[in-house]
Amino acid sequence: MKKVIRHCVYIIIVLNFILCSNMLVFSYTGSCTNDKLYENNIIGGVLFQNNGVFCDITIEKTIVIGIVIAIMIIASIVLIRKRTNYAMSLENALYTDRITGYPNFEKFRIDAKKIIKNNENNLYVLVYWDIQNLKYINDKYGRKMGDKLLICINKEIYNLMSDGEIVARTGGGNFVVLTKYETVNLFKKRCYGMLNVLRNAVIKVCDCYPIIFRRGVYFIGNRKIDIDTAIDYAIFAQKKIGTVHSHGTYFFNNKMHKKLELEKQLEQDMYAALESEEFEVYYQPKVDIETGYIVGAEALVRWNHHQKGLLMPNIFIPFFEKNGFVCKLDLFVFEQLCKHQKKLVEDGHNIIISSNYSRQQLQSDKPPLLYAEMVKKYNLSPSLFEIELTEVGEIDEIESVIKHAKQFKNAGMRISVDDFCSGNSSLQLLYKLPIDVLKMDRSVIEIGALDGIEGAIIKSIVDISHSNDIIIIWEGIETKEQENYLRKMNCKYAQGFLYGKPMPFNKFCEWLKEHKSR
Incomplete structure (x- = not known):
């Protein structure tokens, strides 16, 4: 987006320069004559010869032309800045979550593809977080309380991310996280630590009702996998937890993969x-x-x-x-x-x-x-x-x-x-x-x-x-x-x-x- 805006600025400036130059030449030649020779002692004027044509340019005309050129350049700059600001605000609107104010799910999908593709030396895992009882909190304490909770969770997870790691709310009380990992055991420890941080943070926002997190985990082995498919795997794993009233984590495995593939075929054939x-x-x-x-x-x-x-x-x-x-x-x-x-x-x-x-x-x-x-x-x-x-x-x-x-x-x-x-x-x-x-x-x-x-x-x-x-x-x-x-x-x-x-x-x-x- 920024490259496009920059190129547009260059094009507009060049077009303005050409337009102003044409205006200047036109004003010069418009005051020239072929049949009369002006004397060289005109006060406040300039006499020059171009291919046998003598042109008369006064200081007043030069100033007017300069002012016109300056106004057009300033107007172009103002217009470009407005267009740039509009484009940037449009981009922010497209890629910002309306409740949390952090990058939204669409932005996550775009960035996740780039991260996985451009970092071949890193191992990545996708985690789908679900707040099991958000609906109850919205109904009991109001949506304002629910929104505060979502902002708090998004903020805490975002602050726990390192370079090349991202998080976004997919909708409702669901978040998707892309993080790096070295070993499965180290990831489990980190995941448990993140859970503790979130539990302590949400208590400060909503201490009237316990918040329950359920997580589905998919370790990305095939870098060519479509990011939406990877997210589906994590969601599928999360749903295997059921409706337990305690924090839970479920890891996507080969058995689930076979079941998911079977369901895809059944859906195609039904x-x-x-x-x-x-x-x-x-x-x-x-x-x-x-x-x-x-x-x-x-x-x-x-x-x-x-x-x-x-x-x-x-x-x-x-x-x-x-x-x-x-x-x-x-x-x-x-x-x-x-x-x-x-x-x-x-x-x-x-x-x-x-x-x-x-x-x-x-x-x-x-x-x-x-x-x-x-x-x-x-x-x-x-x-x-x-x-x-x-x-x-x-x-x-x-x-x-x-x-x-x-x-x-x-x-x-x-x-x-x-x-x-x-x-x-x-x-x-x-x-x-x-x-x-x-x-x-x-x-x-x-x-x-x-x-x-x-x-x-x-x-x-x-x-x-x-x-x-x-x-x-x-x-x-x-x-x-x-x-x-x-x-x-x-x-x-x-x-x-x-x-x-x-x-x-x-x-x-x-x-x-x-x-x-x-």
Whole structure:
């Protein structure tokens, strides 16, 4: 930028010089005559001859011309300075963080590329810092307090940097740092020291609530790596820490690299896979453990990938939940279920089949309407469908869950809550949601899990459900011993490998021929 400004200054000065010279020559020749010879004793004048042409230049004219030239040069200088100041202020605006006043993330990206490229003898590590509870501080104490905290952190990290090391805020309460290191152990010590400095500094700004830092670390081995990719690796490592309520550091490793590469390939292939129907719907039966009769089934998805073969849901569903693609997949699975239900009804089977409904669907009001329209499209009874709501993750999601559940219920479909008794599932769901079925999480059916206080709590939930006409279905039943636990608790419906594994639709149809339905 500075070179460009300097070149512009030179060009403007040269152009002004040429322009002023032309004005001077024009004024000279404009006062010359060819047919009259002036005498050489003109007072206050100058007489000269140029190629036989005599020109008359007075002192007054010379002064005027000089003043004009001076004014134009001064005006040019003023204009250049204004343009220079404007360009510099524009550059500062482009590359300065609006909250902290320090170089911003865009400036970091530019400088990081140069630093890594021009310092081949140095080893570099990229660290992604996250303030876990910044949102709480903003909500509780105001954004002014949050901004002071961000300025303090940026300042402290900046002061800890040596030559060739940089830091920037990427947004929110996240910072990215590029530092040199000699050995991994020395870096860990330095990283711990930086954490102590920051902890002491932020206490002076916000001593009313503990600040928790989480860091993801990526050691840059390949200097040709794109800086954005390196940052992605550090962020990926940081997210592996989870939501622990203490300071944490996680280092990017080869296992993470393989997972990240897999996710990139899945993202590249997912839309084409949906179009070509690589996603296949499998069905796992639900049975009455006393009679062995089938009482329903669950629709489950598998990805028959054109290169990697059959992929299980745990490979791609968590990633699709992160990028939002799970919403499209849910709708695809439900339409496949409608097609299959049409065939089952034609064959004389009236089985209630459940379909998973991801939490990401709660962000829009449209999905329940789309599902209801799908059922009408295939001229099916809505009573043949059960919507499995995944276990609620946050308290503020409950209202959205209730709204969607009521829409499905009004459309004539059954409602079930999947993976109950896990994570943040709450007893509030039992009386707030219009629940028909509770699917108990498989983790609580482990041997011994139903003894003592745990067993008493589970038994109470079962009794409350039964008294409110809520059906209990236990998932993951694999042994007769587990089945006996259910009998002791007066539970009669189950799902698991003991009764049937998830199977493609054609095999499920064959399985139905061999088993009675209720």
